[in-house]
Amino acid sequence: MPKSRPLPTAPDLALVIGEALIDVVHRTDGSTSEHPGGSPANVALTLGRLERPVELLTWIGNDVYGDVVRKWLAGSSVSIAPGSDGASSTSLAVARLGADGGATYEFDLDWNLCRTAEVPEGTIVAHTGSIAAVLEPGATAVRRVLGSARSRATITYDPNIRPSLMGTATAVRPRVEELVGLSDVVKVSDEDLRWLYPAADLGSIATRWQKSGPALVVVTYGGEGAHAYTAGGRVDVAAPAVTVADTVGAGDSFMGALIDGLWSAGLLGASQRGALATISTETLTTVLEQCVQVAAITVSRPGANPPRRRELAL
Template structure:
């Protein structure tokens, strides 16, 4: 009798759930260009470029713009989940850049998910955020997937608010807070918090969020850096000084680097939830330092163009 062979364990995978779309960028000098984007898609791209196995569950069309997104993802080794191409057409986001490189957005977007979405075997982290976590009908499906996989995967979340699609802060706040409560790691910008809680003390809000469920809440402050909150510590990290081309994708690349850093520290997967909650301050500091490095490289060049692993030195 031939000896029994043990099945090969599935490769550790990140599942990113959310919008992939085409950014139509109007620059301050009057030039216009088109390139793929979308917050969760940018996070997936960052992970793929950092040589992590990443799969994106999204909603794009079988059209020229959809083909552009497929090619863009494949170029960074990101797989497109089955059923992601059911949209009538691929969504568009019009970004208008100010003289300082900051972007404001307008959207022509449909967000939904296939009813037969499958979470890959070996998934150790599920990330969602921005439009996908709030805009119906897809948002309900996103929340169901998050609830269904929490027993085996780390949940990460970035609200990445888009006021033109999310309504008023009063409308968006309970939806966002529910996902914060369900997440293990949350990254949020200072601008997002100020939109959600006008005039609030951001450290108080971040602490409240952390105590509601997440092991780690990170607040980013653009070119100033970031502050992380855990149950036992508050850590600050400064951002490198760079010449800013634009800020498109900066927060998403920070989020991807945050997932990557926790992955390197062997802190992903539901079985590591206690270890994640007890993360060593030095380990977290190192993770955050790579996050600001990745984000700084991204803002130093046009569009959502995060670095590849070899660029980090």
């Protein structure tokens, strides 16, 4: 009898779970623009531009804005998971930029997941964050999918707080801490930590988070760089000096670059949890240096517009 051929294995894949929406941006000069966004969608976009196979599990409508989102993601080689088009309409986020380029947000958003949402074969990292991890009924579904992914994939999380939509810090904090404890890698901004824990020492909070489950907790400080906390201690990197157009999508591009860097280091996948927990200072520094470079390029141009692989100097 002829020998049977082995079944092909699925290529390594990143699964990003969360909202994709349209950002309506009001600038200080009175101009307004519309473009696709959403924190998890921006992470997926960054991974696609860094040439990683990535699928976005989201909740958009079969409408004009949904078509804009689909075209935008396809342009960066991001696949949309089956069942992601069940929303009655595609959500909107209204961003108002301040003089420093920072943004405040208001939302018209419906968040859920398809009941049959599954983790694709080959998934080695599953990421979520921001609104998707907090807003019901979708948040419960997100935690279900993450739970099913954990046996094979690294779990990454970015709280990316949106106070106008999520409620009070007292209400949000337990949900955030639950997801931190379920994650292998957490990225959080200094602003989010200060909102969650007013007057607390950020380093102490990051250390406590790291001891609660994650191998790695990274706190970003905008133009001042980032601090990463592991069981072995803290690693700091500075951010490149750039002229800021706005900060939309900067944290998301940092998160995408963090996943990409750990991917390059061979530290993704459930089988690599032990190696991730003992990541060397040298490897972590290399990963973080790419993260701040990617974020710096993103803030140097308007909107959530992360760089492609060919634009990076590293």
